[in-house]
Amino acid sequence: MRVLLGAGEQRWDGWIPTGREDLDLLDPAAWAAWFGERRADALLCEHVWEHLSEEEGRAAARLCFGYLKPGGFLRVAVPDANFPNPEYQRMVQVGGPGPADHPAADHKVVYDFRRLSAVFRDTGFRVRLLEYCDDSGRFHAQEWELATGPVYRSQRLDHRNRGGRLEFVSLILDAVRPLPAP
Incomplete structure (x- = not known):
């Protein structure tokens, strides 16, 4: 079972799209009701974690950890605090660049690779950037298979990244639930 968290209008073949009304990242009861005894092989969450405070992100990481099979993974993509483009940084900044209806208006954190990795490592995940x-x-950029969890806002898929130019990147990582020790 592969679950797309915070899907919005996004759809990928082989992934079950869910929204906040299905699986609120901060509501353990919703996860228990939705999953029951089932566990996911993979979770995919693109540009959602930045809408949570860091503490909320840690709580969400713990929920995801509990509903993944051992060896399963959570692929997360967020805006990258280290991308050296001032306009990009203005667009993704905490609180957004303008009106309350802007997609970034409720951004609570802009992560760099160390800070986001720590959220998941501290929960028990192994992290691969x-x-x-x-x-x-x-x-x-490391080699990664699109089939294992496509991220539109990535080097390879985002329409803004053409002709060898990077106009919009994400910080993307896999948080892997370790297999039990033998």
């Missing part, structure tokens, strides 16, 4: 900018703003 897939795409991110380092402290110098240099972009890094």
